[in-house]
Amino acid sequence: MAENLSGLVVDDSTVVRKVITRALKLSGASISEIFEACNGLEALDVLEDHPIDVMFTDLHMPEMTGIELLDELDARGIANDFGIVIVSSDSTTARKQAALSGGACAFVHKPFQPEQIREVLEKAAAASQ
């Protein structure tokens, strides 16, 4: 896996952001920085200032949802610049397909085990190469 990965965790729940961030730090991967955002709009702000390698995002968030964020990344032409993982309790087929066709490389269903985050991190990091 690439070294010194930079990550972004997007979720409106403080606890979920902390859990994902903790799982990433404990994954054993070489991670230099992990940014956090409460929704899609905040995520876009982070992305304007910081290049990242992987992004973990929820789907249902206020202000800008995960799907809207993927659409905006696509519109800006940066959807393929980093690996995107959806972390959501909503795994309805339509939503999952929308996320994966919108540029996400993996889908993690909540609640998740830390090992699942580590597994998809490798996939997301590879997608950012």
Added chain:
Amino acid sequence: MNTFTKQNVVNNMADLLEEATMLFVESPEEAGELENPSSFVRANVRFEGRRKGDLDIAIPQAVLEEIVSNQLGLDADEIDEEVALDAAGELANLLAGRILGDYADADEEIRLSKPVATRGSSDDWGALHGDENTVSLLAEDEPFLIRLMFEA
């Protein structure tokens, strides 16, 4: 709430707590008389799909602290009010998604509101506990309430 739905709620909460936090629940019948918790958080999620309604949980502070510490590796004194309320809301959100998924058709879209979590009062506990749509559980020897209400 009918017997089938109550059992579904209990099973989903038991699975959720075990998967997410390694906590195990038991039914109150297995543990005898329930005592009201001294401090608890109440969280509500409203849902809309082919069925509409509300899911409420009332979760004792001690159980919340156990959940958060298991997930985040924090000690109880490191868990502030924001994190405690957020954890309760997230738990209600996850539980609603699981339970409703059991009733939804494959292509059905279920919209969940953002959870609203507040510190509960003894009146809140009494009202929830006395509701026919509420089931009681025990987690970490503490009582735990879940109310699922479908609109007619």
